[in-house]
Amino acid sequence: MIFFDIDKTLGTNKFTFQATLTRPVTTVVGKSGAGKSTLALLISGLSSPDKGRIQVEGRIFFDSEKGINLPCEKRGIGMVFQNPRLFPHFTAEENMRFPLSHCNRKSIVKFDELVDLLDLGSLLKRKLGELSGGEAQRVSLGRAILASEQLLILDEPLSSLDIVRKKELLEYIGRIPCVLRIPILYITHSPNEAKKVGNESLFIDAGQIEPIDSPEEIFQKLQNLGDQNEI
Numbered sequence: 706m707i708f709f710d711i712d713k714t715l716g717t718n719k720f721t722f723q724a725t726l727t728r729p730v731t732t733v734v735g736k737s738g739a740g741k742s743t744l745a746l747l748i749s750g751l752s753s754p755d756k757g758r759i760q761v762e763g764r765i766f767f768d769s770e771k772g773i774n775l776p777c778e779k780r781g782i783g784m785v786f787q788n789p790r791l792f793p794h795f796t797a798e799e800n801m802r803f804p805l806s807h808c809n810r811k812s813i814v815k816f817d818e819l820v821d822l823l824d825l826g827s828l829l830k831r832k833l834g835e836l837s838g839g840e841a842q843r844v845s846l847g848r849a850i851l852a853s854e855q856l857l858i859l860d861e862p863l864s865s866l867d868i869v870r871k872k873e874l875l876e877y878i879g880r881i882p883c884v885l886r887i888p889i890l891y892i893t894h895s896p897n898e899a900k901k902v903g904n905e906s907l908f909i910d911a912g913q914i915e916p917i918d919s920p921e922e923i924f925q926k927l928q929n930l931g932d933q934n935e936i
């Protein structure tokens with residue numbers, strides 16, 4: 706279960722995020738600039754709320770009243786961003802194992818099982834320059850899953866890929882809940898992606914979460930906001 710009730714002001718932008726999430730995969734949807742990545746940064750601890758509370762699976766990450774603000778490396782969160790962000794001088798395997806060896810993380814999935822799940826066997830000895838964009842993003846997905854103890858956050862993981870690679874990676878992402886039994890937050894501006902990946906969705910508009918009753922409502926809301934982006 707993920708619970709958050711937080712406020713944050715960044716420049717002239719005021720964000721108020723409040724939700725209780727109980728399903729395995731929640732998609733966070735909204736048009737560009739709505740505040741999706743801001744929410745991810747606040748939950749991960751890379752940015753701190755001005756006030757409020759964040760709790761994941763019974764662990765308090767942030768509570769302004771109690772003076773709790775767990776540093777990001779203690780939150781057990783794996784993250785995938787729009788670009789792979791791999792170390793170029795490491796092999797794929799060294800990149801994947803890096804958070805375990807350097808950040809004192811314990812993996813809750815077996816390395817070999819993950820390699821099979823994401824078809825990474827033939828890529829393990831390659832460095833970043835020897836991987837395609839889709840392959841590199843698959844490696845960074847593997848690294849994030851290995852580092853995830855409490856929560857996995859995927860922030861627009863398909864956005865740097867072409868349509869063929871998007872579909873391919875989406876299939877791999879669909880397999881993750883089979884091995885990783887922790888909540889997943891999947892951020893996207895694409896209603897199609899949200900429909901394919903998530904069990905429930907949060908819709909963010911201008912820094913506020915709006916309730917939605919059905920996946921079709923996401924299309925409608927984005928259309929009303931004039932967002933034509935789609936895969």
Ligand SMILES: Nc1ncnc2c1ncn2[C@@H]1O[C@H](COP(=O)(O)OP(=O)(O)OP(=O)(O)O)[C@@H](O)[C@H]1O
Nearest residue numbers: 715716718735736737738739740741742743744894
């Ligand atoms: N440090 C900051 N200071 C001031 N404004 C910021 C800061 N970080 C983000 N913003 C603003 O907050 C708003 C939300 O940004 P955010 O990155 O969360 O949007 P997003 O929904 O993830 O968009 P995209 O889909 O384009 O990545 C934007 O208007 C952005 O310019």
